Amino acid sequence: MGQRLCFAEGFENLKILDMVQMQHLTEVVIEDGAMVGIQKLYVRACRVLESLPRGIENLVNLQELHLSHVSDQLVERIRGEEGVDRWSVKHIPAIKHHFRTEDGSFYVSLSS
Template sequence: MNLLRRLYVMVSDEAESLRLDALPSAPPCLKSMLLAGKLETVPHWFQSLRSLVYLRLYWSRLTQDVFPFIQALPCLGILELDNAYSGKELLFDAGFQKLKVLYLANLPQLKEITIERGVMPDLERLIVQGCMELKTLPHGIEYLTNLQTLDLATVSSELIHQIHGEQSVGRSKVRHIPNIHHYYKSASKTLQFKNLS
């Protein structure tokens, strides 16, 4: 167990809760973890994941008060939240100092993302997919000065209109991002790609 580098735990049904407190402590060498299932409480050993680089949460139904445990992970480089958050507002107000990739997918209630100055200073890629209630750019996206790629897939037309065209209201906030991509399905249901850079 001490040499375990990858841990994937999945439930058979999305309504089922993960029972992770049965694990007495976190494997000290753990680099990658996928948790698929409702996460009612954060395991007591979560903050000891000092080597964790990759974390994917699926079906978790997280609330905002769980984020202090995630943002404090010192080596976290990739965070994927897929159908994992049930709130309307997502606030990144501290931490994530080594995060390179943030993937937010299938968060049907999400209406607002806020990123405080100094958070995620090394973020290089932000992917937002299937968040149809999100009508505006993340507040504070202009603080992500190392962001190289913004991928928007199956998002609202209101969000796209904020950055499409030089006169768009949010264009100045994303001017520093070299690659902005929009993925969407056409009337014939084929996947289309548009470069918004």
């Protein structure tokens, strides 16, 4: 329910993390050595989160990142080679942005 979520050491057996509807979340921090085995990360309906988790570059086993109904600012930070945080997600093979418009629900790949 708070604004900040911090993952310190541990969670080495965690394979999938799904962060859903954290309405007040503005910052996520993943410290080096935390969640070393994570393979899939879902960020869904965290609309005030404007940037990816700090430390996501340390999740070397992360295979999929799914962003669903998140802020435009977050997506723009990793979109294309010019995104300011693109460097931190280059190691992730599949990055998908799921969104809804008045024409329906869609997803686009943000993978390099």
